[in-house]
Amino acid sequence: MSVTYRKPLKQQQFLPGKLFKFLKNKYMQKKKLVIGLFGFGCVGKGLYDVINRGNETGQVAFIKKIVAKDPLKKRNISPAHLSFLKEDILNDDEINVVVELIDDADAAFDIVSAAMRNGKAVVSANKKMIAENFDELYRLQKEFNVPFLYEAACCASLPLIRNLEEYYDTDTLQSIEGIVNGSTNYILTKTCAENISFNKALETAQSLGYAESDPTLDICGFDAAFKLSILLIHAFGIYIKKAAIFTSGIHRITEADNAYAFARGMKIKLIAGAFIQEDGSLCFFVLPKFIPRDHILYHVDDVFNGVIMKTTFADTHFFSGRGAGALPTASAVLSDISALGYDYKYAYKKLTGNRRKKTSTNFFLKVLVSFPVEKAAIVQPFFTSIQETFTNPESGYFTGTIHFENLQRLKEMDDTISIILMDVCDTGVAKQNKFEEAEVEESALSKPDKLTPEKEVRYLKIFGNKVDTKEGKTFVMFTKKQPPPAARLGD
Ligand SMILES: NC(=O)c1ccc[n+]([C@@H]2O[C@H](COP(=O)([O-])OP(=O)(O)OC[C@H]3O[C@@H](n4cnc5c(N)ncnc54)[C@H](OP(=O)(O)O)[C@@H]3O)[C@@H](O)[C@H]2O)c1
Secondary structure, three states: OOOOOOOOOHHHHHOOHHHHHHHHHHHHOOOOEEEEEEOOOHHHHHHHHHHHHOEOOEOOEEEEEEEOOOOOOOOOOOHHHEEOOOHHHHOOOOOOEEEEOOOOHHHHHHHHHHHHHOOOEEEEOOHHHHHHHHHHHHHHHHHHOOOEEOHHHOOOOOOOHHHHHOHHHOOOEEEEEEEOOHHHHHHHHHHHHOOOOHHHHHHHHHHOOOOOOOOHHHHOOHHHHHHHHHHHHHHHOOOOOHHHOOEOOOOOOOHHHHHHHHHOOOEEEEEEEEEEOOOOOEEEEEEEEEEOOOOHHHHOOOOEEEEEEEEOOOOEEEEEEEOOOHHHHHHHHHHHHHHHOOOOOOOOHHHHOOOOOOEOOOOEEEEEEEEEHHHHHHHHHHEEEEEEEEEOOOEEEEEEEEEHHHHHHHHHHOOOOEEEEEEEOOHHHHHOOHHHHHHHHHOOOOOHHHOOHHHHHHHHHHHOOEEEOOOOOEEEOOOOOOOOOOOOOOO
16 A cells, blocks of 8 residues: 655755755655544545555555454455454554545544544544534634645545635635535536436436435535535635535425526536625625526536635636546645645634634625425515516426525525526615615514514514415515515516
């Protein structure tokens, strides 16, 4: 089991012996990396194969022990290398690198935190574990002074995190937007363009090792939200937990949505996005989005990921590549292992400096919302303006402009409707809403069901609209604008 090892520079013969030895030890010779590998599934086996395949540059590290879960599974590796006890890696003093590639986020957190406490460097691809436990993982890195690298956790083979840490340290980012989940992109490619059923496409994605063992992580958009949570740390210096990221997956997309896209020459892609508004605040979400033919993401199909970074000086950069699969993911893991050879650590410069961004929910989106026909009257008042309406006896849709907070409320109220982003509106529009927002906060309208009747009447007068849902809850719309003229159902 072997990997690369950086050869000493040729100039060695020109340096005096002692100085050369000192410099060689300090800068030129990579550390000997002895790996304990957790997980021998899609990625773990991929890493094993990649390491064993080796390359011309020699040897950087070797895998001493592999720990998996199921002793009954047949595997093509020597039993001497295999164990089912985590202590066989965690308590082995010779092992200085733990590579965690398992599919259980809780067990992974136990393994990773124990490894760090034991002074071992850690490489992981587990976005769920990292996004859910970042505070503690960050603290452990500082307390035990150990590197913790996780390039493969965001878009597998795309080199995003180290670039965000290093290259985009000086050229500040204005936005980051992209397709960060390979399996949903694969499913959308098959359902949208090739007319294959959703379930069939999901099954194939799983059999090819693209989808997570728990498919809801992918199709409900949670995997994309975990990745966005990690990207926000390195792009904008802010840690937002998945629960605070507005997320709508691809599982609600209807055949009518696909037909809408097809008829207009567009595709639907699941997008994780974050952008800085004019006032410097940061907005973010995970949503399916219509992508027109001339958009750079239009051609990012199948299991590929594509991420666009807009910067202040360098304009736009686009990263594209394989966002899942055994070897591409293993390649990113191997790159982290190699970086450990020269003591690379994330510095978290944006997180620790004074460049942290404030977050905002004060912006407008242009969306298509589709629903079963009986819900049309509930959905309509959430819109600030409606451009298009369509209903048939079973279902319908509205397209139009909606305040982001109203979209959040609409989804909270009814999680079965399909929401597809058309565009983010000019951020200047959100500014006009500032006055109303301030009044809303003062009035504690954030808990509409706790309003007294008088308050409700007063605020209905100011803010417009009331919606009674089937569950008997009352929602008050938080905007001064009157609702648009009633949509003509049946158009
Ligand atoms: N697949 C991809 O394309 C991809 C891309 C980027 C990131 N990732 C991430 O990489 C990680 C691994 O994904 P995968 O696709 O390789 O998963 P997988 O194919 O389902 O394999 C999971 C492996 O973890 C082992 N395992 C589970 N619980 C364990 C425990 N408590 N102790 C030791 N081993 C345990 C399993 O052991 P048994 O073999 O004994 O069942 C199996 O070998 C996940 O965090 C995933 O999110 C995957």
